[in-house]
Amino acid sequence: MTGNVTAGLNGTPESFAAVRWAAREASLRQLPLRILHVREWPLTPEVPVPPQQSEEDDALLAKAARMAALDRPGLDVTTDNLSGRNPTLMLMAEVDAPGRVELLVLGSRRLNTVAGFLVGSTSLPVVAASERPVVLVRSKEPAEAEEADAAPGSEELVLGVDLKGTGADEELLAFGFTEAARRHSRLRIVHAWSLPAMYSYAQTADPGLGDELAGHIADTLERTVAPWQERFPDVAVQARAVVGTPGAELVYASPGAGLLIIGRRRRKLPVGPRLGHVAHAVIHHAACPVAVVPHI
Numbered sequence: 001m002t003g004n005v006t007a008g009l010n011g012t013p014e015s016f017a018a019v020r021w022a023a024r025e026a027s028l029r030q031l032p033l034r035i036l037h038v039r040e041w042p043l044t045p046e047v048p049v050p051p052q053q054s055e056e057d058d059a060l061l062a063k064a065a066r067m068a069a070l071d072r073p074g075l076d077v078t079t080d081n082l083s084g085r086n087p088t089l090m091l092m093a094e095v096d097a098p099g100r101v102e103l104l105v106l107g108s109r110r111l112n113t114v115a116g117f118l119v120g121s122t123s124l125p126v127v128a129a130s131e132r133p134v135v136l137v138r139s140k141e142p143a144e145a146e147e148a149d150a151a152p153g154s155e156e157l158v159l160g161v162d163l164k165g166t167g168a169d170e171e172l173l174a175f176g177f178t179e180a181a182r183r184h185s186r187l188r189i190v191h192a193w194s195l196p197a198m199y200s201y202a203q204t205a206d207p208g209l210g211d212e213l214a215g216h217i218a219d220t221l222e223r224t225v226a227p228w229q230e231r232f233p234d235v236a237v238q239a240r241a242v243v244g245t246p247g248a249e250l251v252y253a254s255p256g257a258g259l260l261i262i263g264r265r266r267r268k269l270p271v272g273p274r275l276g277h278v279a280h281a282v283i284h285h286a287a288c289p290v291a292v293v294p295h296i
Contacts, residue, residue: 003102004032004078008091008123011060013139014107016067021137021289022105023068023075028182031102032076035064038090039083057081088125096131108136108283127283127292128264128275133175135259137289155185155258158288160250160278162263163191163220168295172263173225175293177232185258189239191221192249217241247281254286261291 007022009015019035026033037057061079068077084090095101106123127134159176161169173189180187195213218241225239242249254260262282264275275283275292283290 003099004034005029005103005105006034006036006095006101007064007105008107009035009037009060009064010107012107012109014109014137016064016107017139018105018107018135018137019064019068020071021135022103023072023077025103025105025135027072027075029102032078033068033072034101035061035068035077035079036091036094037061037079037081038087039081091126092129095126101132103133103135104130105135105137108138124275124283127279131266131294133291133293135289135291136283155183156256157183157185157187157259157261158250158253158257159187159189159261160246160263160282161189161191161221161224162246163217163224168263168265169224171295172261172293173228175291176261177228177235179259179261179291180235181232183258184234186236186238188253188257189221189225189237190249190253191217191239191241192244192246193217193241194243194245214241214243247278247285250278250282251285251287254282254288257288259289259291260286261293263295264292266294266296 005022005026007015007019009019019033022035023033037060039054039057058081061081065077065079068075082090082094091104095104104126106126108123123136127136157176157180159172161172163169176187176189179185221239221241225237229235229237250260250262260282262279264279279292283292
């Protein structure tokens with residue numbers, strides 16, 4: 001079965017923004033767009049069986065499909081409606097079916113009272129457990145919506161790497177360079193680091209120790225990125241190692257970016273999958289769409 005880009009729809013402005021973002025991505029990837037509406041039904045004696053698909057559900061899907069078709073003429077758009085007791089499990093089953101979904105796009109709600117974004121009760125568990133990359137998109141103001149279709153070469157993507165040498169960076173770099181090449185976008189690669197506590201006393205005796213470590217990290221970043229620059233010579237790349245906490249530095253880099261790409265380690269533990277503190281910070285506070293890529 002040919003893969004597709006799937007967008008989750010629940011009727012909120014954020015989910016319609018996710019559909020528009022997914023339509024653009026599907027067009028770039030030359031894949032069909034699938035719009036999936038999941039309806040939860042309560043587990044109570046009064047509602048023993050799932051409700052039938054309603055006219056309201058049909059109208060939502062039809063509206064989203066029309067919007068995607070108008071945005072991307074010629075795009076193959078299909079719609080599906082699911083209902084059940086656990087939307088998260090149903091969505092996960094759809095996304096993780098072999099060969100079905102290449103990318104999942106979901107909406108995230110903006111908070112009006114604090115600086116951050118509210119990720120829904122379905123979105124966060126899916127991001128934490130999905131075997132496929134997941135993109136979270138918030139609704140846009142009119143001016144921001146116009147910027148979403150930036151001219152080729154004017155858009156910048158931001159990619160966070162950790163340089164731990166576990167193979168995770170390779171998966172992230174593959175996703176980031178491929179995405180930048182599709183969009184003809186610039187790629188800014190960020191590695192944030194801070195001096196380990198054990199170095200504090202040593203630096204007192206040797207003030208140049210911090211500079212030496214910074215140089216070593218910069219060299220490691222350059223060596224890590226170099227093979228990908230050779231594979232994607234048309235992608236303009238800026239790679240920087242900055243001093244700071246990773247979550248904060250990536251959030252600082254997000255305003256104006258077309259996409260911020262971070263990783264999530266696949267976990268096979270009894271307590272189940274979870275997101276790390278960097279992913280949480282970025283998901284809740286970044287000022288642009290966020291792609292979470294699972295890696296080893």
